[in-house]
Amino acid sequence: MNSEKIALTQTVQKGGCAAKVAASELRRILQQVRFPPAHPALLVDGGLFDDAAIYKINEEIALVQTLDFFTPIVDTPKLFGEIAAANALSDVYAMGGKPITAMGILAFPLTSMAEHIIVDVLQGASDKIAEAGANFVGGHSIDDDTLKFGLSVTGFVNPSQVWTNAGAQAGDHLILTKALGTGTMTASLKRQQSQEEDILEALQSMATINNIIDYMTADLQIAVRAATDITGFGFSGHAMQLANASQVTLSIQAEKLPRFTKTFFCLENSFLTKAHRTNAEYTEHNIDASNLDNLHRLLIHDPQTSGGLLLSVSSEASHAMIQALRSKFKSAEIIGEVLPRQDKAVIFE
Numbered sequence: 001m002n003s004e005k006i007a008l009t010q011t012v013q014k015g016g017c018a019a020k021v022a023a024s025e026l027r028r029i030l031q032q033v034r035f036p037p038a039h040p041a042l043l044v045d046g047g048l049f050d051d052a053a054i055y056k057i058n059e060e061i062a063l064v065q066t067l068d069f070f071t072p073i074v075d076t077p078k079l080f081g082e083i084a085a086a087n088a089l090s091d092v093y094a095m096g097g098k099p100i101t102a103m104g105i106l107a108f109p110l111t112s113m114a115e116h117i118i119v120d121v122l123q124g125a126s127d128k129i130a131e132a133g134a135n136f137v138g139g140h141s142i143d144d145d146t147l148k149f150g151l152s153v154t155g156f157v158n159p160s161q162v163w164t165n166a167g168a169q170a171g172d173h174l175i176l177t178k179a180l181g182t183g184t185m186t187a188s189l190k191r192q193q194s195q196e197e198d199i200l201e202a203l204q205s206m207a208t209i210n211n212i213i214d215y216m217t218a219d220l221q222i223a224v225r226a227a228t229d230i231t232g233f234g235f236s237g238h239a240m241q242l243a244n245a246s247q248v249t250l251s252i253q254a255e256k257l258p259r260f261t262k263t264f265f266c267l268e269n270s271f272l273t274k275a276h277r278t279n280a281e282y283t284e285h286n287i288d289a290s291n292l293d294n295l296h297r298l299l300i301h302d303p304q305t306s307g308g309l310l311l312s313v314s315s316e317a318s319h320a321m322i323q324a325l326r327s328k329f330k331s332a333e334i335i336g337e338v339l340p341r342q343d344k345a346v347i348f349e
Contacts, residue, residue, distance in 0.1 A: 069150020081124025178308025
């Protein structure tokens, strides 16, 4: 076994959520699959591309179920584990739930990587799961050519308080809780044009769990009408899916979109991924980005890993929501509003 220090991003072709199957291809594949009829207790399934499934147990408890895994997006094993865990946990938070258990999904090249690497990956994940107040209860592993890791996460939510991507209402304000740019900044890392210390802002953001509900009063939780997390399909793709599921149009003020200090620098230097192109293709007929300059156009298509949550919130509560969230999520910003449905799902001003 190789006991030397290894840069994990150099062992894979694609990293993080940028490695996701392109949204258009995924939709085409899924349309050919015959799924069983939904059980009456299944409140949310994959039909609207929401973040997790919701299965009602009784009037007070519903299960939230999700899974997420990917190849390394950073070089440090423990940090990779932290980010992979935060990313998987995020889907439960995006539904208004709280994680209770997590199971690991691991592929690991036993003959070419030292054992301490996977120990560090698992420790990073374990630390984040503990931070979320959940339990790491097992998982499954295989011997594979490249490292892949993620979690299957189960959570609880009150069935009457589920956040979906289908509840946005005209007049709502839109809030984004984290800055954009993880795709381009980690692309610079993979190309060895930057080191981890150069993009600490993005790394810290990716390792931050989206436990926004812990910072909300009961009134603020009720004020959330719709939610989704921003990951591999970029801000454009996930915003479009929320708008289509809710049958509304989102009006976004592009200059209000929070971004990391070096996001535009990395985009200007063409640190891009395949997902920048496929996200643009996925959304081109459903969004209006004609008013944007090239950098903002790349920004909205940037594939995020462990990105922020996009919230549709009643306008009366949006400013109180921002104040509450900024105690942990410093980049949280009101970025636009919800309009009655127009020709396009998302309009960028």
